[in-house]
Amino acid sequence: MDANIAPERIKHLNQKPAYDNGTYVLYWMQQSQRSYWNHALEYAIAKANELDCGVLVGFGLMDDYPEANARHYTFLLEGLQQAQEGLEDRKCKFVLRFGHPAEVALELGQSAKCIVCDRGYLRHQRAWRDRVAEEADCQVVQVECDAVVPVEEASDKQEYAARTIRKKLMGQYEGFLEKPDGGTLQKDSRFLQPTGQDIEDIPAMVKRMDIDHSVAPVSEHFQGGEQRAAAVFERFLQQHFSDYSAHRNQPQTDDVSYMSMYLHFGHIAPAHLLQWVRQAKPKDDNREDFVEELLVRRELGINFCYYTEDYDRFDTLPGWAQETLAEHSKDERDPAYTLEELEHAQTHDPYWNAAMLEMKHTGYMHNYMRMYWGKQILAWSPDPKTAYDRTLHLNNKYFLDGRDCNSFANVSWVFGQHDRGWTERPIFGKVRIMKQSGLKRKMKPDQYVEKVARLTGIDATEI
Ligand SMILES: Cc1cc2nc3c(=O)[nH]c(=O)nc-3n(C[C@H](O)[C@H](O)[C@H](O)COP(=O)(O)OP(=O)(O)OC[C@H]3O[C@@H](n4cnc5c(N)ncnc54)[C@H](O)[C@@H]3O)c2cc1C
Known part of the structure; x- marks a missing residue:
C-alpha cells in the first residue's frame, strides 16, 4: 500500500488485525478537519482500496469539549461543512454524530474493517485515542497529519527553547513535505449505511447545543473551512508576504497569514503551507521568518504539550x-x-x-x-x-x-x-x-x- 506518507507518521495503536467482516475503513476524523492534504484520510483511502471496501469518515461532536463555546463550535461546524463537501467529491461518506468522540468512533467502528485516526497532542486527545485503541475490536492506526515533523522524530524530550529544537527541525523538515496521495477511492462510499446529523443551519445547530453561549461567533471576521483557509493564505501570499519580515512587530498592519485558527481546527495542513510558500516565493527573509514561526515556534509548542504532562499548570x-x-x-x-x-x-x-x-x-x-x-x-x-x-x-x-x-x-x-x-x-x-x-x-x-x-x-x- 503506497499513499506517499512518510512511515514515521504512521503508528499502530493496537495489535489487533483488520476485521474481515467489516464493511468499510473508518477514518475517525477529529483533529485534521479537511478533505485534502490529510495524511490520515489518504491512508484510509489507500487501505480501503487494498481491502476492497469503502471509506466512512466519522466525527464525534461533544457539548462539553474543554473550554469550547459558541464561537469555537461555529467555526468548527463551518469547517466540517466544507470538509463534508470535499469528502463527498472524493466519494467518501461523512457522518457527524453528537456524542463523546471516542464513543462515536467505537460505535461507527463496530462495522469497520479497520479504524484510522489522526493525531492530537493534548491530554484528552491522547486519552480518546488510547481508549479507542483498547476497546475497538479491530486494528487502529494513527497517522500524524498536523505537525510537519512527527513529534517524536523532531525530539525525544521536552526542549528548553526555540534554539534547542530549531536545528533538529530545520535539519529534517524538507523530508516531511510529501503530499499524501491515497489515489482514487475505488468503491463509491457515499451511500454507506450509517447516518448522522445534517450540517445545514449552523447558527440553529449551535443554538440547540448545551454549551457556553456567552462568547458570540465571529463569522463576520473569520469563517472556518478548508476552502476559506486556502483563500486567506493565497491572499496573504499575494498581498502581504513581501512585508512579513518588516512587519512582524507591527500589529497596526495586516501582514500576517491569519492561519493559526485554521491550523488549530485542522482546516489546513502545515506541511501544505510550507510547500506552498517554497513553490511560490523565493528564499529570502520573509520565507525564512515564516518557516521560523510556522515550523520552529509552532512545533516547539507541540513538543511542549507532548512532553509535559501538566502543560496547563x-x-x-x-x-x-x-x-x-x-x-x-x-x-x-x-x-x-x-x-x-x-x-x-x-x-x-x-x-x-x-x-x-x-x-x-x-x-x-x-x-x-x-x-x-x-x-x-x-x-x-x-x-x-x-x-x-x-x-x-x-x-x-x-x-x-x-x-x-x-x-x-x-x-x-x-x-x-x-x-x-x-x-x-x-x-x-x-x-x-x-x-x-x-x-x-x-x-x-x-x-x-x-x-x-x-x-x-x-x-x-x-x-
Ligand atoms: C501570550 C500569547 C498567547 C498566544 N496564544 C496562542 C493561541 O492560543 N493559539 C495560537 O495558535 N497561537 C498563540 N500564540 C502564538 C502567536 O501569537 C499566534 O500563533 C499568531 O499570532 C497567529 O497569527 P498568524 O497565524 O497570523 O501568524 P503568522 O505570523 O502568520 O504565523 C504563521 C503561523 O506560525 C505560527 N506562529 C506564529 N507565531 C508563533 C508563536 N509566537 N508561537 C508559536 N507559533 C507561532 C502559527 O501557527 C501561525 O499561524 C500566542 C502568543 C502569545 C505571546
Whole structure:
C-alpha cells in the first residue's frame, strides 16, 4: 500500500488485525478537519482500496469539549461543512454524530474493517485515542497529519527553547513535505449505511447545543473551512508576504497569514503551507521568518504539550522562573485589576484595552500584541499564579486559535517558559518584561487602536 506518507507518521495503536467482516475503513476524523492534504484520510483511502471496501469518515461532536463555546463550535461546524463537501467529491461518506468522540468512533467502528485516526497532542486527545485503541475490536492506526515533523522524530524530550529544537527541525523538515496521495477511492462510499446529523443551519445547530453561549461567533471576521483557509493564505501570499519580515512587530498592519485558527481546527495542513510558500516565493527573509514561526515556534509548542504532562499548570514553569516570580510575588502591583476589569478592557492603558477588545470582538490578535497583553496581565494581577490562570482563561475563551498547544506554550512563555533570565525588575523578577514605552518606540500603537476601532465599531476615543 503506497499513499506517499512518510512511515514515521504512521503508528499502530493496537495489535489487533483488520476485521474481515467489516464493511468499510473508518477514518475517525477529529483533529485534521479537511478533505485534502490529510495524511490520515489518504491512508484510509489507500487501505480501503487494498481491502476492497469503502471509506466512512466519522466525527464525534461533544457539548462539553474543554473550554469550547459558541464561537469555537461555529467555526468548527463551518469547517466540517466544507470538509463534508470535499469528502463527498472524493466519494467518501461523512457522518457527524453528537456524542463523546471516542464513543462515536467505537460505535461507527463496530462495522469497520479497520479504524484510522489522526493525531492530537493534548491530554484528552491522547486519552480518546488510547481508549479507542483498547476497546475497538479491530486494528487502529494513527497517522500524524498536523505537525510537519512527527513529534517524536523532531525530539525525544521536552526542549528548553526555540534554539534547542530549531536545528533538529530545520535539519529534517524538507523530508516531511510529501503530499499524501491515497489515489482514487475505488468503491463509491457515499451511500454507506450509517447516518448522522445534517450540517445545514449552523447558527440553529449551535443554538440547540448545551454549551457556553456567552462568547458570540465571529463569522463576520473569520469563517472556518478548508476552502476559506486556502483563500486567506493565497491572499496573504499575494498581498502581504513581501512585508512579513518588516512587519512582524507591527500589529497596526495586516501582514500576517491569519492561519493559526485554521491550523488549530485542522482546516489546513502545515506541511501544505510550507510547500506552498517554497513553490511560490523565493528564499529570502520573509520565507525564512515564516518557516521560523510556522515550523520552529509552532512545533516547539507541540513538543511542549507532548512532553509535559501538566502543560496547563503554573507549577510546570522552569524552576528559575518560578523562583524569581515567587521572590517578587509580594511586590506592590500598581495598578492592579480584577479579572472582570481586564475582561471588560477597563484599564488605564488604551493599547492593552484595544488588544483585549480585538480578541473579544474578532477572536484574533497579532503576535506582538499578544506578548504585550500577557505581560501586562502579569504586572496587574495580585500574584503570578493568578496572572497565569487569568491569561490562560482569557486566551482560551476568546481566541479562535485558543485551546491549542500554542496557547499553553505561549501563555507559559509570558511567565518564562522557553526563555532565559533578564535584568531583575519588580514583579517580574528575571522574567522578560514588556513596557508601554517599548511599544511606542517599536510600533505605532495609536494606529493599532484605530485599526481595532475600525474592526469593532467602537469609537477610538472610548478605548
Ligand atoms: C501570550 C500569547 C498567547 C498566544 N496564544 C496562542 C493561541 O492560543 N493559539 C495560537 O495558535 N497561537 C498563540 N500564540 C502564538 C502567536 O501569537 C499566534 O500563533 C499568531 O499570532 C497567529 O497569527 P498568524 O497565524 O497570523 O501568524 P503568522 O505570523 O502568520 O504565523 C504563521 C503561523 O506560525 C505560527 N506562529 C506564529 N507565531 C508563533 C508563536 N509566537 N508561537 C508559536 N507559533 C507561532 C502559527 O501557527 C501561525 O499561524 C500566542 C502568543 C502569545 C505571546
